[in-house]
Amino acid sequence: MPDCDKISSVGYLYQVGVKETCQLHTHDFYEIFYIIKGKAIHAINGEKQVLLQGMLVFIRPSDTHEYAFLNHYDFEILSIGIECWIVERVCKYLGLDLAQFHKPKLPPMIMQDGAHCWELQKKLMRIHEKEKGEERQRYFLSIFPEILYQFYYDSNYQNEMVIPAWLSNVIEKMEKKDNFLRGLPRMIELANVSQEHLTREFKRFLGITPTEFINIKKINYGVELLLERKYDILEVCYM
Known part of the structure; x- marks a missing residue:
């Protein structure tokens, strides 16, 4: 203090x-x-x-x-x-x-x-x-x-809001460009659970679907590339 x-x-x-x-x-x-x-x-x-x-x-x-x-x-x-x-x-x-x-x-x-x-x-x-x-x-x-x-x-929320270790690990790995650019199949591969279970847990803890999570990552990455003038808009769209 x-x-x-x-x-x-x-x-x-x-x-x-x-x-x-x-x-x-x-x-x-x-x-x-x-x-x-x-x-x-x-x-x-x-x-x-x-x-x-x-x-x-x-x-x-x-x-x-x-x-x-x-x-x-x-x-x-x-x-x-x-x-x-x-x-x-x-x-x-x-x-x-x-x-x-x-x-x-x-x-x-x-x-x-x-x-x-x-x-x-x-x-x-x-x-x-x-x-x-x-x-x-x-x-x-x-x-x-x-x-x-x-x-x-x-007090009753502390344990309910704990992200499972496997999901935390997936989120951390999907921060990497090489993973989020490969999309949902790569996330399912890393999670090693069914797409239904992955979607359910994402909605429960993050309030969004895995696809929405990945799309946000791609959009932010695309904006960075445009700001850095490394690619034009069409090139970014097809990544």
Whole structure:
């Protein structure tokens, strides 16, 4: 946590895009992050999850994580750093067992939707409006107990959103030009599963079909070639 935030024991960071986030890291404080918009991959403790708009995640000091692009998607994320003593104090106040937060391999995750989504976003963004120090700390302590209580009793998304290892491997390999230019047959070959199963899992975790995934890759690649003036439009179309 930056020194300028330590007087509040609460940090605030709003980032637009995966490129603004840190590479694989851990820290000595807790963190909650909220996905304001978009989609991304969350690499966490050796697993990969899909992050969607409205997701709220409670990162523990023992967690190691980073973010990555999900095909052509990007995201906006709001991160709140929380010094350990605040979490300990609120757990004690609510009668929650802090150790329960640390038992699962993956951090607690909940999905907000509808009015709850907008209300939570407003509450979290108000942190930035509060003067650093006692005012910000007081405000955060007024909203954090409800959030922590939800994480304790309502967390149920972390395992559902874990991308299976085989699918993660396919996605990673299909990032390579030599693979995505060979299209769907190459993806099925790499996956070593039926086309029906591949399509079902792509829709479940990425919200698109394998063909849509490949077409987006090809379009982006074609745009790059045109911008670099290496080929004309007709040549790109027949790749």
